[in-house]
Amino acid sequence: MSHHTVSAPVLIIGAGPSGMVSALCLARRGVDCVLIERRPGLENHPKAHELSARSIEILHELGLGHGELSAEASPEEDAAKILFCGTIGEEFGCIDLRANGVGRKYREHLEAPMPYLNLSQVELEKLLRGRVSASPRIQALHHHQWESFEQDAEGVTSRITDRATGETFSVRSQYVICSDGAGSRSRKALGIEMKGPDKLLDVVNAYFQADLRRVVRTRGKLYFIFSPKAPGSVFIAHHVEKRWVFHLPVATPHEKIEEYTPEVMQKKIKAALGRDDVDIEITSMSHWRMTAQVAERFRSGRVFLVGDAAHRFPPTGGLGMNSGIGDAHNLAWKLAMVIERRAAPRLLDSYEAERRPVIETNCDESRLNFERMSEVAEAFGIEVEEAQWVNEKLASSTMRALPAPLRAWTERQVQHYGESILSRYHRDPSVRERVLAAIAQQRSHFDRIGLDLGYTYEEGALLGDGTRPPEVDDRVSSYLPSTRPGARFPHFWLDGNRRQRGSRSMIDYGASILLLGAAVEALPADLEALEHVEARHGVRLFRLGAADIPACHRAAVHALAQIEQDGALLIRPDGHVAWRQQRGVTLSVELIASIVEQVYGV
Template sequence: MKDIDAPVVIIGAGPVGLATALVLGRHGVRSVVCEQFGGINPHPRAHVVNTRSMELFRAWGIADAVRADAVDPAQAGTILWKQTLAGESLGRIDFAEGPRGPLLERAHASAEQLASCAQDRVQRHLLDAALAQGAAAVHYDTTVTEVADHGDVVDVTVEGAGGRQTLRTRYVVAADGATGGMRDRLGIAMDGAPVLGHQLNIYFHADLSPWTRQDPALLIWLINSVSPGVLIGMDGARRWTFQRSFDPAVESPQDYPPERCARIIRDAVGTTELDVDIRSVGSWTMTARTAGTYRSGRVLLAGDAAHQFPPTGGLGMNSGLADADNLGWKLAAVLSGRASEALLDSYERERRPVAVDNARHSMLNAVKMAEVGIGPGTAAVAARLESPDPEVAAAERRRIAQAVPLQRPHFDALNQEIGYVYGAARWADGAGGAPSSTVDRTPIALRGARLPHAWVERGGERVSTHDLLVPGFTLIAGPGGAAWADAFADAFEAFFPGSSARPEESSARPEGAGGGMARRTVVIGRDVTSPDGRCLELLGIGADGALLVRPDGHIAWHSAEGSTPLSALTDLLRGAERPAR
C-alpha cells in the first residue's frame, strides 16, 4: 500500500497502548500512538504487576526497572484491616507466613514474582523502552476524532498541536480505556454485570511512618463510620492513594477540594496532626463487563476498552498487557503477508474467554469482601465495631478476625495469573470448564498454555526456559530431538523465507511490516543443561520430544500431538482453530 503513515495506529498511551507499541517494535513494525492527554498521568491507579506481567517485562527488558520502583516485597506481602490507621487492628494476611505449599508453588512456578509498582512508573518504563526501539512515535495532546475503515486501509483523523490531520494506516488498536469512547463509536456492546458502585480515588503525599513503621503493609482496609476506605502504598514511603465510595448522582470529584480531602485522610488515619499534600482526585466506576467482540473490521480493542473488572484481584492492567502481547505478534505476522487475516480473529477467541473468567474471579472476590466489612455493608459493620455495647463490638471484632484469613485467595491466585490455556477444552488445573482460582497447580506443558518455567544452565549461567525464547518462534527439543529441529527449520523457511535463526539478524520490510521473523532451536543437553533434571519433565517432551513456542510465550505445538511443526505453523498462521489435546 502507498501513502501509509504507519502500519498500526494505537489510540491511547496508557500501559496497554504503550505495551502494544513495544511488542510491535520487537517485530520491526512501526506504530503511531495518539494520546489525548499531555503526558503520563501522575495519578497512580493500578499497582499490581502480577507474575505473568513480570514475565512479559522480563522478555521486554524492563523487569529490573519495574522491580526497582516497586514496593519492598516484605511490605507488599502484608494486608491489614483496621478501624483507623492509628487504631485497633482487626486482622491481617501475611503471605510470608502463609501455608508452605502455595509459597513453594509460587517460588517454583516462575523466575519472576508478583510486584506492586504504581501505574505511572510502569508507564514510564514502557514509554522509555518503546522510544528506545525507535519504531514508535508517541504523540501526546493528540485526540482521535474520527476513524474511517475503508476495508483495506483506515483513515484516522486526529487533532493536536499541529492542527487537524489524517493518518492512513492498515490497522487501529483502540487502547483508550474504559471511557475512551472508540468502542461505543464502533457500536460494540458490553456484556456483564451492572454498575457495582463508584469510587473516589485521592492521591496524596504524607509521612505515615509513625503508624506503619512497626507494621508496614501494602493495603490497609479501614472500617469506621467517619472515613472508611482503603489506603494503598504506592512506593512504600510517602506516595499513597485513599479510595472510598461516593455517589456521582449527588456529588463529583470537584466537590472534593484539597482541604476536604486532607480532612478525610486525617480522619482515616485517626489524627488531627498530619501534614497532607493532596496531589489529585479522580473517580472510577466499579463494574465487570466484557466487550461482545474485540474486533470491528480493521479496528481491534485492547485493555480496558475491551474489558473492565473490579480491582479485587488486580487483574485489569495485567489482562491488558497480555492482550498487547497476544495481539502484537499477530498483527506483525499478518502485516508481513505470511499469516492469514483470520489470525487476527484468534485474538478474540483466545483473549476474550480469559477476560470473562477474570471478570468472574474479580466479582467473586468483591462479593466475598463483604464478609470483612468492605462494600455496601460497611456502615453496618462500622456501627457494630463502634457500638457502645462492648459485647457487640467484641463479637464483631472476633467475626472479622475469623473472616480475614478466608480472603487469602483474593490476593493469591497464581492459577488466575498464569494458568489459562488458549483454546483448551480444559484448563491448567485439570478441572473441567473454567479455571479454578482457588487451587494453584504446577503449570503444565499443554498447547495453548504458557511455557512452564524451569531453571536451566546456558554457557555456565543459570537462566529460565523463558529466557530461551525469541520474539519469533522457538523450538525446544529433548536430547534426541534433532529430527524435530530439522522439521522446524523446513517449516519455518516455508513461511518466512530468509528469516534468521538468530533474533539479532531478523529483518523487517522497509515499511516496518515485519518481513522476517526470528527463530531459535534449543536442544536440551546440547545448548542448555538441566542441572536438577526437571526440565524435560516440566516441559513434558521426554528425550525424543519437542515443543514449539509462539512469539507470546504460549505453546503452539507439542510432539505428543502426533502432528508436525509444519502443520502447527500452517494452522496457526492461517488462523485455524483446532481442539486442544
C-alpha cells in the same frame, strides 16, 4: 488546517500501559506504528498499582529489567501485607502473602526474583515511555486526539487533531489498536457496547504524599478501613514513605462528587488515619465508577480493542491493568505475522477467541472479590445493606434540611453506634474469631497464581493434543505447570541447581520456538533445509540434546517439558504452547510447514 497523511502499518490510540506495551511488542517484531495520546504528558495521578507475575515476565521480555521495575516499587515485605483496620492504627487482621509457603509457591514457578510488584502505574508509565521514546519504530504523538476512522478492504484512515495547534491530519494504517481507556471514544464510534453492570460503586480518591511510617502499626500495601467515620474507605500505600492514595465511596445520587473538595478529603483521611496531627498534602484528586463489564466484541474489521477499552473490572484483585498487558502481548505478534505475510489474516480471529474467556474469568473474579469484602463487615455483626441505607439517609435531602447542629449530632450518634459494633472485636472472643476467619477467606483476592500463570487458551492459534487440562483444587490460588497446547510454557531451570538459565530464556517474541527432545532425529534429506527454517517459517529450533544441560539433569528437563526424549513442542512468540507431540517425532521440513500452516495459516 492541514490535510497531510501519515502512513504506518499500525495506529495505536491511547498511550497507557496496554497501548505502550502494544507499541513495544510491535517494535520488537520490527513493525512500525504511530502511537497517539490525548494527554500532553504523563498523568501524575496514580491509578493501578499491582504488577502481576505474568506482566513482570512480559515486561522483562521487552527489556525492562527486574531491578529497573522494582526501583520505585514498595519493598517486597510491604507488598506482601494487606491490613484490615478500624482506623489505620487499629488493626483487626492481616493477610501476609509470604506466610504459609505462598512466596515459595511463586518462586518455584518464576525466574523473576519477585512474584509481584506494588508499583504505581505512574512509575510504570515513566519506564514504558522511556522505552517508547527510544524506539525508532514508534512515532509517539502526545497531545493528539483521535477523531474518527473509516475502514476499507485495504486498511483504515483515521483523522487526528493536534490539540496544541488545532490542525488535523490523517493516519493511514493497515490496522488500529484501541487502547484509549474505560471511556473509549473509539469503541463507542464502532458501536460496540459493554455488557455487565455499569455501576457497582462511585468512588472519590485523593493522591497525597506523606511519610506514614510512624502512623501505621504494620507496613503494608493495602489498608481496608472499617471506621464509621470513613466507612468503606481504602488506603493504598504505593510507597509507605512517599506515595499514598485514599479511596472513599460516595453514596450517589444522594451525595454529589463535587462536594468532596480537598478540604473534605483531608478531614476524611485524618479520620481514617485516626490522627489529627498528620500533615496531609493532597497533590491531586479524581473520581471513578466501579463497573464489571466486558465489550460485546473485541474487534470490528481491522480495529481491535485492548485493555480498559475492552473490559472494566473492579480493582479488587488487581487484574485490570495486568489483563490489558496480556491483551497487548497476545495481539501484537499476530498483527506482525499477518503484516509480514507469515500468517493468514484468519490468525487475527484467535485474539478474541483466546482472550475473551480469560477476561470474563478475571472480570467475574474481580466482582466476586469486591462482593466478598462484605463478609468481613458481616463478621462484626454489621448488616451491610442496612449500613448502606443509613449512609444514604445521612446524605439525603431530608438530613441536609436539618439545622447543622442537629445533623452533626445525628452523625455522631451513628458513628458511636458503629464504633460500639467494631468494639465487639475486642470484647467478644467469638466475634474476634469470626472476623479473623472472614479476613483469612479474603486470601484468594490477593493470592492468585492460578489467574496469573495458569490460564490456558482452549481455542485459537493452537492444535489440541487430546489431553485434559491439569486439575487444580483452586483455579485462583493453585497452579500446576503444563505444556498442554494453549498453556503458558512453564519456568524450570535448564541447568539444574546452578539456577542460572531458565527454560523461558529460549522464548523470543520475534519467533516461534520448536523445542526438540534430545533423541529427535531429522530426515537426512532435510538437514540442509532445516538450517533455513527460521527464515522461511519463522521457527527457531531448540534442541535439548545440544543445549548446555548437565547430563544428570537431562531426564528431569524432559519430564518438566512433559515430553519424551523423542518428543517435541512448538512455543508461540507469546510463550504459549501451540503444538505438542509427546513422543515419536521425526523432524522434517514438511512437519514444520504442516504445523505452521495449521496453527498460523499461510
